[in-house]
Amino acid sequence: MSEETYDWVRLLQENRDDVLARWTEIVRGSLAGRMSATESSHDLREVLDALLAGQGSTDVRSPSYDGLRSLLAELSRTRARQGFTPTETAVSVFALKEAVLGLLQASGDLRGYRAFADLSGLVDELGLFMVETYSATRETVIAEQAESLLELSTPVVKLWDGIVALPLVGTLDSARTQVVMEALLQALVDTGSEHAIIDITGVAAVDTQVAQHLLKTVQAARLLGAECIISGIRPQIAQTVVALGIEFGDIQTKANLSDAMLLALRRSGLDVVKSGRGRG
Structure with a gap:
């Protein structure tokens, strides 16, 4: 030293x-x-x-x-x-x-x-x-x-026997798409559901990249025998989709979650009948 x-x-x-x-x-x-x-x-x-x-x-x-x-x-x-x-x-x-x-x-x-x-x-x-x-x-x-935060922002909700919903909020990039896909596929397996509703009401904008992410998620769900419905197609989103030439193919789309829910119920073989209760 x-x-x-x-x-x-x-x-x-x-x-x-x-x-x-x-x-x-x-x-x-x-x-x-x-x-x-x-x-x-x-x-x-x-x-x-x-x-x-x-x-x-x-x-x-x-x-x-x-x-x-x-x-x-x-x-x-x-x-x-x-x-x-x-x-x-x-x-x-x-x-x-x-x-x-x-x-x-x-x-x-x-x-x-x-x-x-x-x-x-x-x-x-x-x-x-x-x-x-x-x-x-x-x-x-x-x-x-x-x-x-990614996990918290991708909750999968069971709406009915055989029907689950995935409400999306915010942006949809590659990292989040992976989390979304994993969450949805796991929910389909856990619940045995054959119908899934992907609601994009809370997605700020839909461009070509977002559309591709949605299509990948739908294709992955189909591999498990489940069909997807995309809801939350607002007028401005519809205009953007048309302007960009985005094709959803044979994937059903609905303006809101309730319409998508009705379609999923019908696909499950259930009829929704309006109740007559409450009338004078």
Whole structure:
């Protein structure tokens, strides 16, 4: 171990409590009270101990810092899932420099300033490691949320024995089409239904791509022996479909869900008779 490297390690060891107190105060101030003093102090104490356990190595990827990297990775993932910003996450490491610098300014230790330069570079690398881990975790969280939203936005409803409905809202892209198709096919298998109504009343616009996605879903349902009816064809959508030359072939379309329901009932061999009750 070189003398310069030893200096910053000794600097932290000899002033451990003072550095930890300053560090905790800075971090808590930047987080605007979102963490308690006890929680902050505990986390930072573990980071400081893991940093000192590295025995002065300046390579953050070295085996001597395995424990520190694991600790910072878990801290970053926790902060990301708790909704902290990247800055609020990385400050847990970067604030160590400010804490040590404040200590040196108070003591006027020139040798300590030389040691601080070595420590500063190491802390910067550790901070970048935290940001990288944070970003990866946020991407995972966003992907999980997006997947959950896709599943929530494609409910399949059983309307009658042998009849299910799939109301669609929003846009229909390739990723969502896959979720829609899987949800509908699974519902057809689970319920043994032979008729499915795909209601697009809530779909903002129908273009060639959306039409192709709908056709693929209908074709997949037919492979399971089920017939589909597309409902929710509003006047403006009908005009767009004609203008684009989109062909639905032999797929039945209806203006609204109730008309599609009547057709599905008739295809099932049921007659809908208007009740005469309530007349004088």
